[in-house]
Amino acid sequence: MNITLxxxxxxxxxxxxxxxxxxxxxxxxTQSTLTSSVKILEAExxxxxxxxxxxxxxxxxxxxxxxxxxxxxxxxxxxxxxxxRMTANRQRGSVVIAAASSFINYVMAPAVSRTAxxxxxxxxxxxxxxxxxxxxxxxxxxxxxxxxxxFQNVPTLDSALLLTDIYGAVHSPQHALNLAPAxxxxxxxxxxxxxxxxxxxxxxxxxxxxxxxxxxxxxxxYEVSSMPSLQPMLAQGFGFAALPALAARPLMSDGLCFxxxxxxxxxxxxxxVKKKGRTLSPSAKALVEATTESLAQMNQDENIKxxxxxxxxxxxxxx
Numbered sequence: 156m157n158i159t160l161x162x163x164x165x166x167x168x169x170x171x172x173x174x175x176x177x178x179x180x181x182x183x184x185t186q187s188t189l190t191s192s193v194k195i196l197e198a199e200x201x202x203x204x205x206x207x208x209x210x211x212x213x214x215x216x217x218x219x220x221x222x223x224x225x226x227x228x229x230x231x232x233x234x235x236x237x238x239x240r241m242t243a244n245r246q247r248g249s250v251v252i253a254a255a256s257s258f259i260n261y262v263m264a265p266a267v268s269r270t271a272x273x274x275x276x277x278x279x280x281x282x283x284x285x286x287x288x289x290x291x292x293x294x295x296x297x298x299x300x301x302x303x304x305x306f307q308n309v310p311t312l313d314s315a316l317l318l319t320d321i322y323g324a325v326h327s328p329q330h331a332l333n334l335a336p337a338x339x340x341x342x343x344x345x346x347x348x349x350x351x352x353x354x355x356x357x358x359x360x361x362x363x364x365x366x367x368x369x370x371x372x373x374x375x376x377y378e379v380s381s382m383p384s385l386q387p388m389l390a391q392g393f394g395f396a397a398l399p400a401l402a403a404r405p406l407m408s409d410g411l412c413f414x415x416x417x418x419x420x421x422x423x424x425x426x427x428v429k430k431k432g433r434t435l436s437p438s439a440k441a442l443v444e445a446t447t448e449s450l451a452q453m454n455q456d457e458n459i460k461x462x463x464x465x466x467x468x469x470x471x472x473x474x
Contacts, residue, residue, distance in 0.1 A: 158199050160232070163225045165192035166204060170222050173212050241276070248438030249278040253289040254302035255357065256382045257402035258425060261453065263302070266445035273445075277438045283381075286357040293430045299439040300429040302446075304357035306364065313433075314426040315471045317450065320400040321458040322362070322421040323413045325385075329392040333412060340418045341368050348394040350385060351375030358402060358423065367419040372397060386411070399423040400458035415458055427463065427471060440472050 168178040169189065179186040197204055204218035214222060241247040254263055259281050267279050284292060289301035294311060305314060324339055326332045332339070332347060349372060352359040363373050377394060379385055385396050386406055398406075402423075403413045427443070429435065435443065447468045450461050 156199055158196060159192075160229075162192045162196035162199075163229055165189050166196055166218075167222065167225045167229060169193060169205060169212060170214055170218065175207075175212060245274045245277060245437050245441050247276040248274075248436055249280070250436070250439045250442050251280045251282065251292070251298045252300060252302070252442065253282045253284040253292045253298040255289075255304070255402070255425065256283045257399070257404065258302045259283060260405050261401060262446060262449045265452075266442060266449040269445045269448060270441050274438070274441055277441060279442065285355050286360070287355060289428065293428060296430070299435060300427060300443065302425055302427050304361065304423055305426050305428070306357075306360065309428075311431050312428045313431050313471065314428045315463060315467050317425045317427050317461075317463040318401070319422045319424050319460045319462065320402075320456075321415050322397055322399055322423070323403060323415040323458065324395045325389060325398050325403045325406050325411050325413050326395040327390055327392040327411055330395060330412075332395055332414065335414065338415050338417050341372055341416055342418065344395070344397075344416075345369060345371050348377070349375040350377045350379065350388050350394040350396045352382070352385075352396075353378060353380050356381075358398060361421060361423055362397060365419065365421060368421070400456060401425075413458075429471075435472055443468060443472055 164182065165178070168182055169175055172178040172181060175186050175189055179189045182189065193205060200221075202217050203215050204221060206213045206215055238247065252263060263281060267281070270277060270279065282288075282292065282298065284301070284303070286303045286306070289298070289303040290309060290312070292298035293301055302317065324332055324344060330347075335343065351362075354360065354363065362368055377388065379388060382402065382405070386409055388394060389396060389406065389411055390409070397416065398413075400413065400415075403411075407413050427446070447463060447465060450463055453459070453461065
């Protein structure tokens with residue numbers, strides 16, 4: 156059976172108008188075209204839907220039964236098309252983003268605010284995740300795109316480098332490191348108590364993977380599961396943490412200090428990632444565009460190097 160949208164519209168219009176002439180005017184088609192569409196529909200169904208005379212058109216019993224069905228199909232289709240148009244125009248939609256907490260704080264939060272002002276119909280869910288969590292959510296389809304550190308190439312992901320930031324020691328103003336030089340050596344941290352993140356965290360993993368970093372910094376005396384737990388520990392003044400500059404910003408806002416670490420200079424590389432071959436929805440593209448603008452408007456910091464350009468953004472978003 157091959158029933159077309161054109162045939163359903165022709166039948167429903169003639170049934171409502173009870174006239175081929177008025178229906179053809181309503182649909183802006185010729186009467187012969189309309190008549191042909193109804194006849195083909197009846198032939199496909201194998202039953203007469205309309206009784207015609209020279210003066211009137213009336214529904215048959217079967218036509219009366221079929222009319223509500225045809226009208227519901229046409230209405231559902233129109234609603235679906237309207238929904239798609241609203242999504243395409245960014246008037247409606249939803250986006251799930253999985254990212255490192257520091258990126259959410261300083262880049263995604265203002266990007267979401269910017270998007271909400273321009274496209275209030277877009278709903279956004281931010282999920283703070285480790286690298287493993289970001290990759291899992293992308294591959295399972297739970298997230299549209301993510302921002303994280305990649306330790307190696309993942310063939311199932313498309314990625315683009317957003318920024319790099321230098322590791323430094325984060326401590327309270329009362330800590331002994333406050334009297335140390337503006338740039339510290341990793342080896343100079345040995346006498347001090349280190350507070351580290353869990354090994355599953357990408358920030359900690361980069362330290363553990365670097366053979367030039369002293370073993371004492373890879374086996375911290377204290378360990379916390381997430382970034383928010385660091386602030387109260389460091390504020391006590393008895394320990395320090397080794398963090399990338401962007402991750403350290405929330406702690407610096409709370410009055411803690413940051414001193415870059417050298418020998419070696421360790422840089423974190425943050426990527427924007429999505430499932431390979433996945434087309435971003437219009438809503439997700441709006442968030443990526445806002446993220447690019449948010450990065451461009453970040454306060455300049457010699458320890459953070461921004462690399463995601465408009466051209467890189469367009470390449471990442473391409474279908």
